[in-house]
Every structure is written in C-alpha cells, then in structure tokens.
Amino acid sequence: MAHIWPIGGGKGGTxxxxxxxxxxxxxxxxxFKTLLIDADLGAPNLHTIIGLSNPTLSLSDFxxxxxxxxxETVLEMPIHNLFLISGxxxxxxxxxxxxxxxxxxxxxxxxxxxxxILLDLGTGTSFNTIDFFTLSDSGIFVCTPEPTSIENIxxxxxxxxVRKIRQVLKIHRFRTLAQEAEAQNQDAIVQSPETLLDVLKxxxxxxxxxxxxxxxxxxFKLIVNQVRRQDNPKIGILICKVIGRHLGLKIQFLGNVxxxxxxxxxxxxxxxxxxxxxxSQATLELKAVVKxxxxxxxxxxxxxxxxxxx
Amino acid sequence: xxxxxxxxxxxxLEVAYDASPFEIRRAYKEMVQLYQGDxxxxxxxxxxxxxxxxxxxxxxxxxxxxxxKKRFHYDQLLIERGVLEEEMKYRGDRKTLSFMPNAxxxxxxxxxxxxxxxxxxxxxxxxxxEILSRDILSGKDLKKIRDELGVSLEMISDIAKIRVVLLRAxxxxxxxxxxxxxxxxxxxRSYAQCIGLDADVVVNRYLKGVxx
Numbered sequence: 289m290a291h292i293w294p295i296g297g298g299k300g301g302t303x304x305x306x307x308x309x310x311x312x313x314x315x316x317x318x319x320f321k322t323l324l325i326d327a328d329l330g331a332p333n334l335h336t337i338i339g340l341s342n343p344t345l346s347l348s349d350f351x352x353x354x355x356x357x358x359x360e361t362v363l364e365m366p367i368h369n370l371f372l373i374s375g376x377x378x379x380x381x382x383x384x385x386x387x388x389x390x391x392x393x394x395x396x397x398x399x400x401x402x403x404x405i406l407l408d409l410g411t412g413t414s415f416n417t418i419d420f421f422t423l424s425d426s427g428i429f430v431c432t433p434e435p436t437s438i439e440n441i442x443x444x445x446x447x448x449x450v451r452k453i454r455q456v457l458k459i460h461r462f463r464t465l466a467q468e469a470e471a472q473n474q475d476a477i478v479q480s481p482e483t484l485l486d487v488l489k490x491x492x493x494x495x496x497x498x499x500x501x502x503x504x505x506x507x508f509k510l511i512v513n514q515v516r517r518q519d520n521p522k523i524g525i526l527i528c529k530v531i532g533r534h535l536g537l538k539i540q541f542l543g544n545v546x547x548x549x550x551x552x553x554x555x556x557x558x559x560x561x562x563x564x565x566x567x568s569q570a571t572l573e574l575k576a577v578v579k580x581x582x583x584x585x586x587x588x589x590x591x592x593x594x595x596x597x598x
Numbered sequence: 599x600x601x602x603x604x605x606x607x608x609x610x611l612e613v614a615y616d617a618s619p620f621e622i623r624r625a626y627k628e629m630v631q632l633y634q635g636d637x638x639x640x641x642x643x644x645x646x647x648x649x650x651x652x653x654x655x656x657x658x659x660x661x662x663x664x665x666x667k668k669r670f671h672y673d674q675l676l677i678e679r680g681v682l683e684e685e686m687k688y689r690g691d692r693k694t695l696s697f698m699p700n701a702x703x704x705x706x707x708x709x710x711x712x713x714x715x716x717x718x719x720x721x722x723x724x725x726x727x728e729i730l731s732r733d734i735l736s737g738k739d740l741k742k743i744r745d746e747l748g749v750s751l752e753m754i755s756d757i758a759k760i761r762v763v764l765l766r767a768x769x770x771x772x773x774x775x776x777x778x779x780x781x782x783x784x785x786x787r788s789y790a791q792c793i794g795l796d797a798d799v800v801v802n803r804y805l806k807g808v809x810x
Contacts, residue, residue: 433638434638435638435641435642438638438639438641438642439641439642442642442643443642486601520638523638523639526632526637526639526640527639529632529639530632530639530640530643533602534602534643
C-alpha cells in the first residue's frame with residue numbers, strides 16, 4: 289500500500305508546492321516510485337515547479353469521466369520513478385468540488401499503487417483541503433516563521449484535528465454523541481478541539497479512550513520553510529511543543545529549510561531547484577527532511593506488518 | 599492527556615522531580631519565552647486570558663520550586679497525593695553536579711566551614727596528638743592524621759589547587775626530584791592549613807626528615 293502524505297500549510301506562499309516537488313524528486317532519486325498529486329484545485333502549479341510547462345492530462349479529466357480511471361491521468365516525468373497528476377486544465381469552478389466528486393477522488397487516490405503519494409494541498413481550511421488529510425495517518429504541515437503563517441498553521445491543524453475526530457466518530461457510529469458534545473460547547477470547540485474529546489471522555493469513557501488512541505496513531509509532521517538567518521531556528525520545535533501540550537497531538541518537527549534567493553531563480557527558469565543548486569543549504573536541509581519521511585514510513589511499516597515488504 | 603492547567607508544577611515546567619534550582623530556573627525561562635505575549639511560536643494559539651492564566655501558573659510554579667521551604671512543602675503535598683515518592687525528591691546538596699562550577703565551590707565551602715571543627719578534632723584526637731608529638735613527620739604520618747580527620751585528598755586538592763598526584767607523592771615520600779624544595783614547602787603549608795594543622799610545625803618537621 290502506498291504511503292500517502294498530504295502536504296498543507298494554511299497560508300499561501302509558504303512553499304507547499306516547492307517542498308512537494310522537491311521532496312518528490314528526492315524520493316524518486318532514492319528509488320521510490322513516487323506520485324505527486326496537485327490537489328490545489330483552485331491554483332495548481334506543481335507541474336511548473338518540477339519543470340513541466342504543459343501537462344496534457346489532469347485531474348479534471350478523471351472527475352469529468354473523460355478518462356475512466358485516475359491511474360490513466362498519471363503523467364510520467366523525465367525523472368525516473370517520478371509521476372505526476374496535474375491539477376491544471378481544470379474547469380475554473382473545480383476548486384469547489386461536489387461531495388460525490390471528492391469521495392470518488394479520495395477513494396481513487398487510496399487505490400493507487402506507488403511507494404509514496406504526495407498531495408500538494410491548497411490554502412485555507414475548507415473541507416476541500418482538510419478532507420485530504422483524512423486519507424492517511426500521516427501529513428506534513430508547512431509554515432514560515434511569520435505570525436501570519438503560524439496563525440494559519442494553528443488554524444489548519446485544529447481543523448484537521450476536529451475533522452479527524454469526526455471521521456473516527458463516524459466510523460464507530462458516535463456521530464450523534466459528537467453532535468451533542470458540540471452543542472454543549474459550541475464556542476469551545478472552535479477554540480480548542482480537545483474539549484470535544486473531554487466531553488466524550490466524560491460521557492462515554494470507553495469511547496473517549498478509543499478515540500484518544502486513534503488520534504495518537506496520527507503522525508503529523510512540521511516543516512518550517514524560508515527560515516532566514518535572523519529567525520529563531522527553534523521555532524518549529526516550540527510550535528510542536530505548544531501543539532503537544534495543548535492539543536494532545538504529537539507532531540514531529542522534520543526540520544528547517546533555509547530561505548534561498550535561488551528558489552526564485554529556479555522557479556522562473558521552470559527547473560527543479562534541487563537539480564540546479566545541489567549543494568545549497570536548502571537542498572541539504574531538504575535531504576534531511578526526506579530522510580525523516582522515509583524513516584517514519586519504515587517505522588510505520590515495521591509496526592504494522594513486520595513481514596510485509598515494499 | 600492531562601489537561602494543561604491540571605499539571606503539577608514539575609510537569610508544568612517539564613523538569614524532573616529532583617531538578618536542581620539551576621535546571622528549574624532554566625526551564626522557567628524557556629517556558630516564559632514560549633508563552634509570553636510576543637512569542638512567535640504561540641502567536642494566536644491562546645486568547646489573552648488563556649495566556650495570562652498560563653503565565654500566572656508558571657510564575658506560581660517557579661516561585662514555589664525555587665524556594666527551598668515552599669518546595670519542601672509542595673513535595674510533601676505531592677507525596678501525600680501519591681504522585682511523588684520520598685526517594686524521588688530533590689535533596690539539595692546531596693546531589694553533586696560535577697559539571698557545574700558551583701558544585702565545587704560548595705564543597706570547598708564545606709571544608710572551610712569545618713575548619714574550626716577540624717582544629718578541635720586535631721587537639722582532641724589522641725592518635726593525632728601522639729603523631730604530632732614526634733620530632734620528625736613522615737608522609738605516612740600526615741596521611742594517618744588526614745585519615746583520622748576523614749578528609750579526602752580530593753577535597754584538599756580542590757581548595758589548595760594542588761593536583762592529587764602531587765599530594766599523594768608527598769604522603770608517600772615519593773616526590774623525589776619532581777618537586778623543588780620551594781614548591782614542596784608551599785604545598786606542605788597548604789596541606790597543613792587545609793586539615794587544620796599548624797603549618798610551620800608541619801613544614802619544619804617534615805623537611806627535617808627530607809634533608810637528612
């Protein structure tokens with residue numbers, strides 16, 4: 289089964305597509321069959337980051353039933369092992385997917401057969417974005433060391449958290465219970481999702497425990513992008529600490545990626561950054577991030593099924 | 599997960615139950631950095647009231663744990679509640695942290711504080727008096743006196759700033775050619791002073807044995 293990694297960041301311009309593209313290339317170069325999906329339906333440009341200016345197929349071909357399976361919309365990239373489902377050539381109103389279309393898409397994605405599937409998500413906390421996080425127990429949040437970005441990352445993480453709780457509750461048919469809890473603490477839930485868990489634990493201790501356990505299974509990661517020299521390099525660790533202490537959600541800090549003027553150059557030339565600047569600070573840091581991702585998936589695989597192999 | 603405001607002071611500051619005041623101070627500073635109003639990492643995460651509540655709680659935790667008496671009472675409270683066990687408690691000076699410069703100083707102080715006590719035991723201890731009544735003092739005699747007083751070479755080394763190897767050489771009369779007469783004299787003087795002996799007496803009688 290593929291390891292699905294949604295990559296989201298709340299705010300625009302934090303480098304989600306940049307990170308998705310370059311992490312994808314690094315994974316492919318390490319020999320992993322890697323698929324990148326541009327799920328930023330409103331503003332797709334992942335293809336440009338990895339150096340493809342005119343994708344011939346896209347996600348909407350599948351959604352419009354012009355192409356029967358999602359697998360057939362996959363484009364093979366010049367880099368060995370790297371594949372892309374582009375988000376371009378979509379209809380302009382596709383950013384607001386109908387519910388059935390979304391379900392269809394999520395189902396199709398989880399059936400694809402790759403080592404890694406990276407989802408480049410759009411900004412904001414709409415269901416279109418955060419529902420992709422329900423695809424997997426993993427997920428990467430991207431932020432920059434700026435108040436605006438950090439504000440949005442907290443918002444996104446809380447939304448995903450609530451969504452995950454809902455998802456789990458639905459599976460176990462606790463939906464009514466959740467609604468009840470929600471009604472009791474209407475303001476509190478928006479502010480801090482852990483109150484939902486609390487209410488549940490008080491009313492139904494056993495179910496509360498089960499929910500808590502399934503929330504613990506989530507392996508969220510954080511990358512702080514565009515770190516300049518004057519920024520506090522520990523900011524990512526501190527963010528993870530706040531989330532761990534106050535949301536009860538364990539988030540692992542994957543690392544900083546330095547701000548680099550050359551990223552702009554690479555994007556303008558429409559060529560992958562890590563191929564152009566192989567020994568830059570940012571490239572080395574990206575490699576460290578990829579190491580973290582591979583490490584996690586190996587760990588997961590080891591705990592889930594010790595005998596299964598990739 | 600335990601709710602944040604239900605955490606005890608140690609959990610709140612993320613320090614061990616036997617953390618030293620140094621560790622507590624450092625942890626507190628880090629936490630304040632994380633939760634204060636202009637902290638980037640917790641920006642927008644808390645409302646103003648929440649933040650104030652957390653900072654007040656941190657202050658309470660810090661002022662309790664940094665104060666020896668308050669901490670003792672708080673620990674008792676935790677023990678009563680069954681959170682903390684007697685052995686896990688912080689016991690002040692019993693825990694020597696060799697990597698901290700303060701630790702050495704406190705040991706030094708301990709010996710100098712004991713100076714009067716040492717002098718008293720020198721004059722009251724019959725074995726020591728018997729040795730001191732001799733005309734010539736050997737290194738072995740000095741070691742015997744030191745053992746009677748229960749002072750280690752390391753302690754002397756800390757105060758006198760003389761390496762243990764050299765002190766041991768003096769006690770074993772093995773200093774030979776490694777020490778000039780001048781250094782030997784001055785080391786003997788320091789050694790004597792450290793364990794509450796009369797420096798002049800020790801130097802004179804020891805050197806008598808060496809010269810001949």
